[in-house]
Every structure is written in C-alpha cells, then in structure tokens.
Ligand SMILES: Nc1ncnc2c1ncn2[C@@H]1O[C@H](COP(=O)(O)OP(=O)(O)OP(=O)(O)O)[C@@H](O)[C@H]1O
C-alpha cells in the first residue's frame with residue numbers, strides 16, 4: 127500500500143451550531159487526481175479551507191508525507207507545499223505571463239548595489255516553468271494576460287501555483303466552471319499534464335463529466351461527512367450521483 131502524500135484524519139469544523147465538517151478523512155496518493163464532489167453546502171470548500179489554513183479545524187489532524195503538518199495560516203500551507211488555483215485565477219490582466227507567474231517574488235539582479243527585477247531571467251524562467259511543469263508554450267507570452275484565452279490564463283495561474291520546487295499538493299477549485307467546451311478540454315489536458323509530471327491534484331468540481339474524464343478517484347461529501355470514495359475506473363456517474371444525493375437512483379425507464 128502506498129503512503130499518502132496527504133492525509134486528513136477526523137476533521138471536524140463547526141460554525142456556531144452548524145456542523146460543516148463531521149469526522150472527515152481524506153487521503154491523496156502520489157501522482158493521482160482526487161476529485162471532491164458534493165451538493166451545495168456539503169463541505170467541500172470548508173475542507174479545502176482547513177487544508178490551506180484559512181480555517182482552523184476544531185479537531186482532527188493533517189499529515190504530509192507521514193509527518194504532522196501544523197497548518198495554522200495560508201502562509202503555513204504554502205510553506206508546506208500546498209498550492210491552490212482559485213476559480214478567479216487572480217491574474218493581473220494588464221501584465222504579461224512572466225510577472226504574473228512571479229508576482230511578489232520576482233528574480234532580482236543588483237546594479238550598483240541596488241536590486242532590480244531581472245526581467246530577462248524572469249521571462250526565461252517563466253517560459254521554462256510553462257514548458258516543463260505545465261506542458262505549454264505560449265506564443266503570446268509578452269501580451270497582457272487579458273488578451274489570453276481561457277485555457278492560456280489557466281496555464282499561467284497553474285504555472286504560478288506549481289512554480290515552487292517542493293510542491294506536494296495542487297488544489298484546483300472549479301477550474302472549468304467559467305469556460306467554453308474547447309477551453310474546458312484544454313484545461314482538463316493541463317490538469318492531466320501537471321499530474322503526469324508528478325504533482326498530485328485535488329480537483330473540486332460540480333461537473334461529473336469532467337470528473338470522470340480526468341480524476342483517478344472521487345471523494346463524495348454529503349452533509350459535512352465523507353459519503354464515500356470511489357475509483358473512477360470501477361465506478362460510474364450514477365453511483366457517484368447516488369452518493370451525492372444519498373439514495374440509490376432509480377433506473378430511468
Ligand atoms: N464562514 C462560514 N460561516 C458560517 N457558515 C459557513 C461558513 N463557511 C461555510 N459555512 C457553512 O458550512 C456548510 C458547508 O459549506 P461549504 O462552503 O464548505 O460547502 P461547499 O460544499 O463548498 O458548497 P458549494 O458547492 O456551494 O461551494 C454550509 O452549510 C455553509 O453555509
């Protein structure tokens with residue numbers, strides 16, 4: 127049995143009297159895409175926010191590579207190698223790809239003892255990260271990202287997230303929610319490429335077609351609990367839907 131890269135155990139989180147997470151477990155194995163699905167309010171975002179230090183769990187524990195991970199803030203989760211691509215991507219539209227990928231952490235060079243952003247190195251590094259870690263070459267690298275297609279924008283946001291060398295987990299929150307069919311297809315390809323280059327991914331999605339086309343396993347949340355986990359190769363959308371709504375679906379006649 128492989129050791130999980132990430133293991134969350136018995137996570138509980140309440141907001142006042144509302145029990146948003148009840149004894150939730152999660153395992154993420156190396157090189158896999160784990161989808162998290164569930165109805166509105168099922169606890170998906172809360173679980174991810176506990177993992178990324180936005181919320182503190184009331185009880186339960188998180189381990190990375192078998193070691194306790196004490197995540198108390200967003201910065202702690204980033205330091206632990208947990209990166210997130212949010213639905214809005216958080217790109218600065220007026221800037222090209224490279225400064226977006228290095229935002230706030232640009233490579234510098236010293237001129238007369240003073241630090242300046244090393245634009246040439248930043249552009250080279252950005253190109254290299256896009257090529258080696260995300261598997262894309264952007265012909266319009268130097269255009270403002272507002273001129274990029276949806277898929278190209280995703281590539282830049284993913285490149286920023288996976289830039290760190292010691293990345294353990296990439297979380298993608300509804301990456302295809304705002305995209306047309308062609309951009310969706312490209313984005314699902316990007317996700318598979320990143321996984322193929324060694325970064326396990328947690329994918330939050332409402333779209334079971336997308337989930338079944340990229341994920342290896344699916345964790346279903348319902349009413350704050352883990353309702354089930356299935357292997358995509360041994361399951362189907364109907365079974366997952368049944369877990370989401372909490373009943374065996376009747377065969378359509
Ligand atoms: N900050 C908060 N304060 C109070 N209640 C919250 C807070 N965040 C989430 N909740 C509640 O916790 C429950 C789980 O919410 P959560 O956002 O995790 O669901 P979700 O599965 O992400 O749903 P969606 O598919 O709509 O994004 C819901 O009942 C929600 O109203």
Ligand SMILES: [Mg+2]
Pocket residue numbers: 170171172
């Ligand atoms: Mg949510």
